[in-house]
Amino acid sequence: MTDNNQTTQEESLFDSLAHKYVPYWPLFLLLFIFAMAGAWAYLQYLAVPTYKTSATIIIKDEKKGVDESRMTQSIDAFTSNNIVENEIKVIQSRALARKVIDELGLYAPQFEEDKFRAIPAYTSSPIKIKLRNPEEARETEKVYFAFDKGKQQVTVGHKAYPMNTWVNTPYGELMFLPNDNKRDTPSLPLFFAIMHPKKVTDNIISNLSIQAENKLSTAVNLNFTDASPQRGEDILNKLIQEYNQVAIDKRNDLAAKTLEYVNNRIQLVGKELKALENELVHYKSSQGVVNLSEQGKMYLSSVGESDRNLSDINLQLAILSEVEQYVVLKSNSGGMAPSTLGIKDPALTQLLQKLYDSEIEYQRLLSTTAENNPILLALASEIDRIRPSILENIRSQRSALQASRSSIASNSSKYNSVLSTIPRKERELLEISRQQATKNDAYNFLLQKREETVLSYAPTDEDTRIVDMAESSLYPIAPRSLYVYLIAAVLSCVMGVVLISGKEMMNGKLLFLSEILAYTNIPVVAELQYTKTKDKLHQKPTDGFVIEEFRHMRATIGLFGRTFVKKKIMVTSSIAGEGKTYVSTNLAHSLASSGRKVVLLDFDLRNPATTRLFNLTNFKGITEYLMEDIEPYQIINSSESENLFVVPAGSYMGDSTESLLNGKLEDLFCYLEAEFDYILVDTAPADIISGASLLTEFCNMTLLIMRHGYTPMSIVKRLSKNNKFKFMNNMAIVFNGVKPRGLFKGHHGIEYGYGYELNYGNNAYLAKNT
Structure with missing residues (x-):
């Protein structure tokens, strides 16, 4: 159901x-x-057609994929393993986009001017433009120029500028360079624009999308949309190149700092080793000691391992002190992080690198944005979070190293007992030899690290491997x-x-039958078409459609209130001009044509349109009956239609409301009811004059006329609450004057595009609800 x-x-x-x-x-x-x-x-x-450019790269990830560069990593001590998700963010960073913009001169694009659009001239312009200070250049949308190939000059306005030379223009200091991408010949006027690099950066980032193939793969797809296919390819290729270069520069910077530290340590240890060697030679020659005894050799061998461990611990503690000093004393000013050579904790190394990268990004943004920039504030907050973590890690490592050093020192007592058994001269020689061995081990270790650092300056492996170079789609992807x-x-x-x-909606008038049904429960008995003829009474054969409409209405009224033997029908409206006279006269004629005896009373005493329609203006009517001593039959007049009789309004005598209350109306209706089958009463509008409400007690049915495009919707909406209509007997609505809708209003029918068809199917509803 x-x-x-x-x-x-x-x-x-x-x-x-x-x-x-x-x-x-x-x-x-x-x-x-x-x-x-x-x-x-x-x-x-x-x-402007837009093309899609795609490229695919593989990023080395410490958690995914297979490492295919073992040999290179054995040479390069600074090879980095990356997390794909983080590297995607790096590729999408504004810093990389800005490098691409500066390299390709994207802040000064050239166009060909079509009638209604600008076509990119990336491959047709003979020149490209480079700005000395892009941030300080004056932005402009359209600057026309011409290129003289013979003179190698660019004319802007009325001034010619040479190629390959910095020149001052109204838009800033710039240089005109040959366009290496020129393949086409421009057929339309050329112009260039100057844009702020920040706007170009936003545009590149918004058109760039980067996605990993899947969660387990390190392959990354880069897609870029641009109006110029070649420019899109250049941007993606340059972006990949700059990304790799940034990674190489980062490794080289770290290697340079480490190499500087190692060289300083080599110099210091070398001097100490040289001094110990000289001291050993001098001692042997002055004391006459040539070689150590077997017992001395055993002691030197035993204590060597302990000394090496102690030296390694001291080196780590020294590096930790330098790192601690860097973290505590440094603000967000950036710079080179101290070397972590010798530190065996990867967590500290990663934290320092993260701090270093954040400080560099902070300084880069500080040079181009305000100090209260949200991104800058977020970076400062990130740096403040990293520093305590580093200091906590340093304290933890220092405690562990100091405990290890104490343990090694406590073990030296057993070596001292062996040393006491050795003669004094040999014992002194052992001390010098022991120091020499320790320094020699440290010196060799530093030499090894320096060699590794030098080799890392020429890496053969990048952080990415290009699977597919940038390639644009053959056909535009937009607009489709x-x-x-x-x-x-x-x-x-x-x-x-x-x-x-x-x-x-702006009309404010009643247009749809559905609007009547939405705002009131009063049944609608007819929907009458608008007619252009001025005749209000339709009796001619050419009026067949109108006559048929009233026949339908007559049949509906016959079912509506069928318990009444004699039907007394009052016809009224809310305002003047809704068609009371039209409906009442034609309904009366239709009822009379069915063989019923019908009388039509004109109770619109102020504007007796029915009286005028039947040419009874000078005849006695209702006014005379109420005011004078005459009988009802004296005011009844026959008409040209058989079985149709008319009672005119009579002469107007001012306010006749009081005369309606003199008791003669009851006698009139009793007489008419005895003589006629149908009594139709045409009254004044009920919303203006109270005469209709006085007549309702004498009628057992009320027809309220509403006119399409004329009756205000405000009346329809408050119809159920209007006291003047609330007490009328068996009210029904006639939707009158419905005009065809649309531009070509030549079609006919019952609905006219405004409501639902009223046919005999509705009569069952009316009969059921009566």
């Missing part, structure tokens, strides 16, 4: 929309034609013709709906 109700509601909604908009199909057709023409013109003259035409079609429909709905 619920499904049936839902289906009925959907059909009702569809019918309602069809009734409302289908009559305006010529408007929709016209708008559709204009929309299709507009879409075609947009594609031909306004739209099908989508453009589809959107245009939808917009034409929407515009049609808006125009029609707006027009009818």
Whole structure:
């Protein structure tokens, strides 16, 4: 049952929309034609095609994939392993985008001027432009120029500028260079624009999308959309190149700092070793000691390992002190982080690198943005979070190293007991030899690290491997013709709906039968078509359609209130001009033509239109009956229609409301009821004069006339609450003067695009609810 109700509601909604908009199909057709023409013109003259450029790279990830560069890593001590997700963020960073912009001169693009659009001239312009200070250049949207190949000059306005030379222009200091990408010959006027690098950066980042193949893969797809296919390829290739270069520069910077530290240590240890060697030679020659005894050799061998461990610990403690000093004393000013050579904790190394990278980014942004920039503040907060972690790690490592050093020192007592058994001269020689061995081990270690650092300056492996170089799509990806035409079609429909709905909403008048049904429970017995003829009474054969309408109405009224033997029908309206006289006279004629005896009373005493229609203006009528001593039969007049009689309004005598209360009306209706089958009463508008409310007690049915496009919607909305209509007997509504809707209003029918068809199927509803 619920499904049936839902289906009925959907059909009702569809019918309602069809009734409302289908009559305006010529408007929709016209708008559709204009929309299709507009879409075609947009594609031909306004739209700039956009191409998609794609590239694929593989990033080394410490958690994913297979490491294929073991040999290189054995040579390069500073090879880095990256996390794919982090590296994607690096590639999408503004810093890399800015490097690409500066390298390719994207802040000064050139265009060919078409009639209604600008076409990129990346491959057709004979020049490219480089700015000395892009941030200080004056932004401009269109600067026309011409290139003289013979003179190698660029003319801007009325001034010529040489090529390959810095020149001062109204837009800043710039240089005109030959365009290496020129492949085409421009056929349209050329112009260039100057844009702030920040805007270009935003544009590049918004058009760039980077995604990993999947969660387990280190392959990354880079996609870029641009109006110039070649420019898109150059941007992606340059972006990959700059990304690799940044990684190489970072490794080289770290290697340089380490090499500086190692060289300083080699110099210091070398001097100490040289001094110890000289001291050993001098001691041997002065004391006459040549070689150590077997016992001395055993002691030197045993204590050597301990000394090496102690030296390694002291080196680590010294490095930790330097790192601690760097973290504690340094602000966000950036710079080179101290070397972590000798530190065996990878967590500390990663934290220092992260701090170093954050400080560099902070300084870069500080030079181009305000100090209260949200990104800058976020970076400062990140740096402040990293420093405590580093200091905590240093304290933890220092405690462990100091404990190890104490343990080694405590073991030296057993070596001292061995040393006491050795003769004094040999014992002194052992001390010197021991120091020499320790320094020699340290010296060899530093030499090894220096060699590793030097080799890392020429790495053969990059952080990425290019799988597919940047390549643009053969055909544009936007705009898509099908989508453009589809959107245009939808917009034409929407515009049609808006125009029609707006027009009818601004009207403020009753337009749809559904509006009556929505605001009142009063049944509607007829929906009458508007007729252009001035004749209010339709009796001619050419009036067949109108006559048929009133026959339907007559049949409906016959079912409505069928318990009444004699039907006394009052015809009224809310305001003047809604068609009371038209409805009452034609309904009376239709009832009379069925063989029933009908009398029509004109109770609109102020404006007796029915009286004038039947040419009874000078005849005695209701006014005389109420004011004078005459009988009812004296005011009844026959008409040209058989069985139709008319009671005119009579002469107007001012306010006749009081005369309606003198008791003679009851006698009049009793007489008429005895003589006639139907009594129709044409009254004044009920919302203006109270005469209709006084007559309702004598009638057993009320027809309220509402006129299409005339009756205010405010009256319809408050009809159920209007006291003047609330007490009328068996009220029904006649929807009068319905005009065909649409642009070409030549069709006929009962609905006219405003409501639901009233036919004999509705009569069952009326009979059921009466």
